[in-house]
Amino acid sequence: MLKRPVSADWREARRQSARAAVLAAAWEMVRADGLAALSLRDLARHAGISTPTVYAYFDSKNAIFDAMFGEAAESFASSKADLVDKGDPYENLKADAKNFIEFCVSDVARYQLLFQHSVPGFTPSPQSYAPAVRALELTREQLKGYGVRNPRHVDMWTALMTGLVDQQISNDPGGSRWTRLVDDVVNMFLTHCSQEEDH
Amino acid sequence: MLKRPVSADWREARRQSARAAVLAAAWEMVRADGLAALSLRDLARHAGISTPTVYAYFDSKNAIFDAMFGEAAESFASSKADLVDKGDPYENLKADAKNFIEFCVSDVARYQLLFQHSVPGFTPSPQSYAPAVRALELTREQLKGYGVRNPRHVDMWTALMTGLVDQQISNDPGGSRWTRLVDDVVNMFLTHCSQEEDH
C-alpha cells in the first residue's frame, strides 16, 4: 500500500465535490442574471465560501467559464445520446431538432456560452470543446442517415435550428412563438433536400 | 427678430454635430472591441474630450446606447428604403434578404444592439425603437406582396434570416459559409409557402 491511496482518493473526491458545488452556484447565478453579471465575489457568497477559496479550486474566472463550458458540452452530448431510436429516420431527425431547441431555450445562458461564444476574452480549452464537436458529428451522421450528405445542407440545418432558437430567445422569451414552427421547418428542409438530390 | 434665432439655430447645430462626433467614436469602438467593452473614459479619449464633457451631451451611458440604437434603426430602415424595385416580387424578396444579411454581418455590434438586445440593463426608448418597427412592417408588406400572408410564415422568414446571420457571425466571422446559402434558403422558403397555400 503506497501513500495511503484510499485517503488520497477520498480527498480528491471531496475536492471534486466542492468544485461541483461552486459550478452549481455559478449556473444558478448566470441563469438568473446572465453570463456577463457573474462576479467572483457574488459567486463565493452564493457558494458559501470566501473569494480566495474559489481560487483554491479554479485558477481564474475564465477557468470557471471553461469548466462550465465543459459541463454544457457534456450535457448537450448526453441529451443527444439519450434520444431513443424511433426506427424512422424522419422521426429521429424531428426528435433531434426538438431536443436541440429545447436544450437551448431551457437555459439561455448555457446556449450563449456554448454556441454563441459570447463571453469576452474567453475561449474554451480543447478538452472542454471536445464533447461539443462530438455532438455536432452526431448530427451530421444523423442527417447522413436520412440521405442528407451535401455539406451546404448540413450548414443550412444548423442555421435553421439556431434561427428558431435565436428568435425565440430574443423576441418571445419564455414563449413558443418560434419553437412551435419546428415541425414545419423540418418538413420544409427535407423537402428541399430531396428535390436537390434529383438533379 | 426675437432672441436672435439664427444664433440659437447655429448653437443647436453645433451641439448636434458634437453629439454625432461622440456617437461616431462610439461606433468605431464597439466595432473594434464589442458592445460590452465600451467605457465612457475610453470613449471620451477617442472623441478628444474629457469624461464630464460626455455628460454635457448625454445623460448617461444608457442614453448613449439609446442614441446608437436609434441610429442603427434608422440605418436599417433606410437601407431597406434604398432598395430599388425590380418589378419582380421574387427578386425584390431576394434583394431584401441579402440586404438584411449584409446589414447584420457587416457590423456585428450594431446587429447585437438592434436585434439581440444584448446590452444588460438597457432597453431602447420608444422613439429609438420606432424606426425598427417600421422596418419590420416593410418586410411584412413585402412578403404579403409575394402572397405570404400566414403570420407563421412571416415568423419563419425572420427565423431563417437570423439563423444565417447568427451562424455566420458565431462560426465563420468574416467569411461567407452561411451567407452564401441565402438564395437556396429563399427558394426553399417560397416553395414551402406556395405548397401550403394549395391546401
Place this chain on the structure above:
DNA sequence: GTCTATAGCTGGATAGAC
C-alpha cells in the same frame, strides 16, 4: 461647456495568518 480632480463603488486577484 469644458476642464481637473475625485468620490464611490465593484471588479479580479493576492498576501499572509491560522
Place this chain on the structure above:
DNA sequence: GTCTATCCAGCTATAGAC
C-alpha cells in the same frame, strides 16, 4: 484549505473652478 484584509485597476458619475 480557508479565512480576513487588502491591492490595484477599472467603472459611472459628480463637484467645482474657469
